Amino acid sequence: MRTRSMLLLVVSMCVLAGIAQAQFYFGANLGFRAYALKGAYKVTQQGNQTFVGNVADAGKTGFNFGVTAGYQVLPASVAGGWYKLDVNLDATYTSVAMLEKGFDNVNGSGQFAASGLSGGSTSIFSFDIMPIHRLSFPSFKLLSPYAGLGLGINVMSTKDITVAPPSTPGTLTGNSETKMGLLIFYGVVFRATDMIQPFLQFKHLIPFGDLTEFTQSYQATGGQAGGTQTLIFAIQDVPSYFNISGGVRIVL
DSSP, rough: OOOHHHHHHHHHHHHHHHHOOOEEEEEEEEEEEEOOOOOEEEEEEETTEEEEEEEEEEOOOEEEEEEEEEOOOOOSSGGGGTTEEEEEEEEEEOOOOOHHHHHOOOOOHHHHHHTTTEOOOEEEEEEEEEEEEEBTTTTTSSSEEEEEEEEEEEEEEEEOOEEEEEEEEEEEEEOOOOOEEEEEEEEEEEEESSSSSEEEEEEEEEEOSOOOEEEEEEEETTTTTTTTEEEEESSSOOOOOEEEEEEEEEOO
């Protein structure tokens, strides 16, 4: 029992020592994201597949912004202080019109609007879990390059689509999905001061899965026949992306 208590005390002291060496930080970032989404365009009505179009290129680009938070683990004796480990979480927001791009790619330029459709952009909240392996140069502290592999979690929510003539008036209800993928990232932290540390970052998301659904139902209006029915627009692929962003860490 005494030996177990001593062991618990030693482990607790090591954990507290590690926390004492950690530097917590938070910050903000702004960037540009290029999404790739290319696959067969599918339309399913009332559970029955009614149309499979040609391969649709629904890739879009857009700005992203968000916040970053984490802590820098500062091992005193690892590699002479050259190596640092940051445990980081990025949370960002992007909005892109993938459904409209895919629809126009299959049916012809401008056909999304010509068919009486409007709206339907997809909002994407990204939560990136990033263990950052970073080099720190004791004699040159201005630059600290880093790289790593992480997990990207993307909550995709497509807004409702308004349907007007020449189609039957109504509303296409948007769909929400959570997509995950392998995140490859690299960049550099600039040490302006001990507290203010700007950074430049690059990310590549390699997604898991093989289908992205944008809608889930259709509600006709004006007394039209049909009422509510399932109507799923989908692309047989999951968005990947390349992202370049910059921001600043405030180290506490």
